[in-house]
Amino acid sequence: MRKICVFAGSNLGERPEFKEQAIKLGEVLVQNNCELVYGGSCVGLMGEVANEVLRLGGRVTGVMPRGLFRGEIVHKGLTELIEVETMHERKAKMGELADAFIALPGGYGTFEELFEVVCWSQIGIHDKPVGLLNSKDFYSPILQMIDRAAEEGFMNPSNKELIVSADNAEELLLHMKNYKRPVMGNKWKQLS
Numbered sequence: 001m002r003k004i005c006v007f008a009g010s011n012l013g014e015r016p017e018f019k020e021q022a023i024k025l026g027e028v029l030v031q032n033n034c035e036l037v038y039g040g041s042c043v044g045l046m047g048e049v050a051n052e053v054l055r056l057g058g059r060v061t062g063v064m065p066r067g068l069f070r071g072e073i074v075h076k077g078l079t080e081l082i083e084v085e086t087m088h089e090r091k092a093k094m095g096e097l098a099d100a101f102i103a104l105p106g107g108y109g110t111f112e113e114l115f116e117v118v119c120w121s122q123i124g125i126h127d128k129p130v131g132l133l134n135s136k137d138f139y140s141p142i143l144q145m146i147d148r149a150a151e152e153g154f155m156n157p158s159n160k161e162l163i164v165s166a167d168n169a170e171e172l173l174l175h176m177k178n179y180k181r182p183v184m185g186n187k188w189k190q191l192s
Helices: 016-031 046-054 086-097 108-122 140-152 157-162 171-177 187-191
Strands: 003-007 033-038 060-065 080-086 102-105 130-133 161-164
Touching: 003 046, 003 086, 016 046, 016 171, 033 046, 033 086, 046 060, 046 102, 060 086, 080 086, 086 108, 086 161, 086 171, 102 108, 108 130, 108 140, 108 157, 108 171, 140 157, 157 161, 161 171
Parallel strands: 003 033, 003 102, 033 060, 060 080, 102 130, 130 161
Antiparallel strands: none
């Protein structure tokens, strides 16, 4: 894993631990010689991760839709800024560049990015690790929802293994380095 895409909130959240974990993730990425790929903003948790990677001399690539966000929201210190036309192109470009994905706490945008890359893995578009930094049990309700979906027959139980989770950055990266995509049939091919 050389390039890790991080999805994170454009806000800091109410708990100082969220910001602390974002900064720690940036430190751990640099310690593991990983480049950061992310949405390109200077605000919120995403800005904190980028700031720490840059402060420690790491590489940071931001991917930002042209014209959607102007002015102060674009991080001015990036190693590289890639401009795309749409939010869809942004996710596709980040997915293309990244070897793995990590979600920090965030809102709708973070959830949407997380579930899209998990879905890509589920249907065989990629076999890259997807990790949740479950700071202060932020993602525990989503993990419980995934368990429930499997229990209720809406997904194969092996699909739960498409996401790795830990409450600290060091442990999460270790799990992700050891990740093996679960073997699963492709029902879409079976139905054709």
